[in-house]
Amino acid sequence: DLFRASPESFPLSSLDMSGDIRETWQLTLLLPNQEAQKKRLRVPSSLDALYSSLQVEPGHVLLTNHPRHDMMFAVESVEQISDGSTLQVHVPKKRVFISAPNVKNKAVVWYAGATASQIERSIAKAAGLG
Secondary structure (H helix, E strand, O other), rough: OOOOOOOOHHHOOEOOOOOOEEEEEEEEEEEOOOOEEEEEEEOOOOOOHHHHHHHOOOOOOOEEOOOOOOOOOOOOOOOHHOOOOOOEEEOOOEEEEEEEEEEEEEEEEEEOOOOOHHHHHHHHOOOOOO
């Protein structure tokens, strides 16, 4: 029947057992150094709600594929994504430049969330002290 909708007709929603439409998205989340994760969540009302639902930390940036170009761009509003979107979490790096007797202006890089002892070990190693 041409006028009857099937569940496949609702790409942005899913039907529950009672036939009611639940507004959910299934997203693929790409985290640094981890396997891709499939996440099902209610359609978020704001970017803050999206970050919270995906448990993405403040300071990290969500990227998604550009619809017309072969490139990623920052998600600035929930209208830029939809059911089936792939989101990549970009974790900004922090860095300092160190100098030691045998080292001149060497960059030491770490990711947000690194502990003080991890950063100290990286600096000591770069300076040739550890």
